[in-house]
Amino acid sequence: MSMNSADLINNAEKEWVWNETPLLKVRGLSKQFGAGCIHCKQPTSDEQEGSRCQYCGSIWACRNLSFDLYPGEILGVVGESGSGKSTLVKCLYFDEETTVGEMSISSYEDKTSNLFEKSAQQKRYIRNHVMGMVYQNPLLGLRMPISSSGNIAEKLFAADHYHVGSIRQRAADLLQKVEIPLARMDEPPKNFSGGMQQRVQISKALANNPPLLLLDEVTTGLDLSVQAKVLDLIRNIQRELRVAMIVVSHDLGVIRMLADRTMVLRQGLIVEQGLTDQILEDPRHPYTQLLVHSLL
Amino acid sequence: MSLILKAIGLGKWFELSLSHQMKVSPFQNLSFEVAKGEFMGIAGPSGIGKSSILKCLYRTYLPSSGEIWFDSSLYGTIDLAKATERQITHLRIREIGYVSQFFKAIPRISALDVVADRLLPLGYSLNQARDRAMQLLERLNIPEQLWQAYPATFSGGEQQRVNLARAFAVRPRLLILDEPTASLDNDTKLNVLALMKEMKQDGTTMIGVFHDWDVMGKVADQILDLRKLQASKEQEQMAGM
Numbered sequence: 001m002s003m004n005s006a007d008l009i010n011n012a013e014k015e016w017v018w019n020e021t022p023l024l025k026v027r028g029l030s031k032q033f034g035a036g037c038i039h040c041k042q043p044t045s046d047e048q049e050g051s052r053c054q055y056c057g058s059i060w061a062c063r064n065l066s067f068d069l070y071p072g073e074i075l076g077v078v079g080e081s082g083s084g085k086s087t088l089v090k091c092l093y094f095d096e097e098t099t100v101g102e103m104s105i106s107s108y109e110d111k112t113s114n115l116f117e118k119s120a121q122q123k124r125y126i127r128n129h130v131m132g133m134v135y136q137n138p139l140l141g142l143r144m145p146i147s148s149s150g151n152i153a154e155k156l157f158a159a160d161h162y163h164v165g166s167i168r169q170r171a172a173d174l175l176q177k178v179e180i181p182l183a184r185m186d187e188p189p190k191n192f193s194g195g196m197q198q199r200v201q202i203s204k205a206l207a208n209n210p211p212l213l214l215l216d217e218v219t220t221g222l223d224l225s226v227q228a229k230v231l232d233l234i235r236n237i238q239r240e241l242r243v244a245m246i247v248v249s250h251d252l253g254v255i256r257m258l259a260d261r262t263m264v265l266r267q268g269l270i271v272e273q274g275l276t277d278q279i280l281e282d283p284r285h286p287y288t289q290l291l292v293h294s295l296l
Numbered sequence: 297m298s299l300i301l302k303a304i305g306l307g308k309w310f311e312l313s314l315s316h317q318m319k320v321s322p323f324q325n326l327s328f329e330v331a332k333g334e335f336m337g338i339a340g341p342s343g344i345g346k347s348s349i350l351k352c353l354y355r356t357y358l359p360s361s362g363e364i365w366f367d368s369s370l371y372g373t374i375d376l377a378k379a380t381e382r383q384i385t386h387l388r389i390r391e392i393g394y395v396s397q398f399f400k401a402i403p404r405i406s407a408l409d410v411v412a413d414r415l416l417p418l419g420y421s422l423n424q425a426r427d428r429a430m431q432l433l434e435r436l437n438i439p440e441q442l443w444q445a446y447p448a449t450f451s452g453g454e455q456q457r458v459n460l461a462r463a464f465a466v467r468p469r470l471l472i473l474d475e476p477t478a479s480l481d482n483d484t485k486l487n488v489l490a491l492m493k494e495m496k497q498d499g500t501t502m503i504g505v506f507h508d509w510d511v512m513g514k515v516a517d518q519i520l521d522l523r524k525l526q527a528s529k530e531q532e533q534m535a536g537m
Contacts, residue, residue: 009390011371017386019372070382232404239416257402261381275355275381282357285314293314 022068022090022105023211023244029065029101031087034058043247043268051084054166061087061270065101072242076259076276076292078252084268085248086136089214091116092246093133094123105130124132128158132205132243136217138197141204144190150173151189152207158295159208165201174203195226202233206241213237213245219254231257252295256280264288300470300501301330301353301369306362306377308348318520322348325362325529327427328520330496332367334503335492335502340522346505351375353503354394355384362521366392376401389417396477399455401448407433408443411461417468432461434490439482455504471495473504477511489514496505 031044040053044062051060062084069075079233087192090096092103102114109129115126127133135141149171156167175185178199180192189197198218205213217235219227231254237243238258247258255262256276263273264285272285283289308448309321309518311512322345351357353364355376364376368391371383377386388394402410411429412422420428424437431441443448447458456479463471477485492515506512512519 013390014370019383068382073385204383228404239413260385273381274358278358279357281351282310284311284358289312289314 006026010021016267018205020070021111022071023071023073023106025106026068026092027102029062029088029091029103030060030099031062031084031096032058032060038102040208045269047267047269047271049058049268059268062091063270065268066264067263067270067273068230069246071210071244071245072238073261074238074245074247074259076255077246077248077265078250078255078262080250082149082267085250086255087263088265089133089216089246089248091142093131093214094127095133124158129160129208129214129258130156130210132208132210132213133214134198134201134205134215134218136220138189138194138201141201142189142197145188145223147186147188148180149191151200151204155204155207161208170207174207177201177206178203178236179229193226195222196243198222198230199233202221202230202237206237206243209241211244212294213243214248216248217250218247220250234258250278264291298332299329300334301367301493302329302363302501303353304363304365304366306349306352306364308352308357308360309346309445316512323522326525327362328502330503330518333499333501334339334517335496335515337516337519337524338503338505339509339512339519340526344522345523347474348502350394350474350505353393354388356394357378362372363367383396384493391469393463393466393471395459395471395473395476399447399459401446401455404446406444406448407438407447407450407458410447411465412456414462414465428465429461433458435487436464437487438465443482453481453484456476457484460488460491464495467495467498467500469496469499469501471501471502473506475505475507478507485511503513 021024034057037053037056039055041056043060045064049087051063063064066086077088079085087096091098098116101116104112104118105115108126118126131159133141143154149168152171152174153167156170161167172182172185176182180196180199189200192200219230235258238245247255249255259276261274262279263270264279264287270281272279272288279288280292283292304327306326307324312318312320338349340346347359353376359377362377366374366376368374368387370390372388375530376385377486405459408426408429411432412425415425415428433499438454438457442454447455460476477488479490489511492502
């Protein structure tokens, strides 16, 4: 690698950048809670109009969200509670059924088909093979009474790995990466502290080597030093494995530390998006300004 | 000589709507050009918008009006004011460096890794990156026992030196410097000057704000004097009336 030139780019790299395509493409994602009625068939994109239908009380939790995520990139999603950010990742992970919209993942099948329209069986396959999810509440991502290594094995079985010896080795490697002592790898997560449970959950989500990792408020509720440890872990994982991530958080400090780009959600709408340093230093939407100036 | 950067009618305003509506504009209708390999200094009293100009070039601020044409190796001629965020991300990794006025310490990362981190996206292995980082920390007079420490605990001058080491570890096409020598002692200042000259020789174009006319005089080929510019604009306006 030559340092003696102001050109850090060779042709192969140029070609790679030019041909780069998003790993994840989401277009017009909307999610409605409630039966809906004739008055709220379509979500409005009008900020002045609330997300709740005044006739039937249904809520459009996500309204017409479109964005791309590139390989190895971290996209931050920030907003107050009720802004729709958790619903968004739950839709992406098929935990919630998306009402309208399209999603495609470039490393899956024909790259362009709408994954929201796949059968339940195919959705399960996609979840198990190309995605990892870490929930705020470890209860949702882990089976508390079975061993930590067993939790990881479960994710590996789901992703079609059946060799018991290599599964055990992989579990040991992963747990070591998240600093769970090997001597405790066969203990169930219910014996662990909240921070440790969160780290086991992260290792489980990474077990199938997913190109896409979804993180929903993963440090919320942990005390500061534990929070720091989990954040450092996420940073290191991104550095080593180059996994693309969507990091949902109400905490701009977390977003500042992790995200390359950030979307600000409010009442189910993207009110602003940009490079994270630009969102923090030059916020344009009044709500983003309020958020930034609320930062401690 | 060919141009690497050309700003046309660049302007920025902030609309703040917190306690009350407020509009602030650090600069309007600013045009300048920089030739390849040149060093352009920006001068003017504090508060006149020097840092805001630099932040617009780096896209930490989104320009409100105007164009910034950059001769990119990746994309050819590209308007930085309109480039997509992904394009800017690639440019920041490979072509455009930035030294901020104040070092923002990333928590719990050693000085060595703060510098090495700059190189990882370029395909360096961790060991290669750390080797290169050590060279730079040494040249910027950071004592070896501090390399594994967190820069958050450093003095202002030491933090700034880590900041510079990070920027100088690569040879971007364009380097943007915001008062890089403000808090440095004389010896380090001389090393920084030497490093900037080396980078210039290697072909890096630089745009910098300096507090210190002495340093600016030593490195700059061209000086954009904002006070003069402002004065001549006011004169034009008067003449127009």
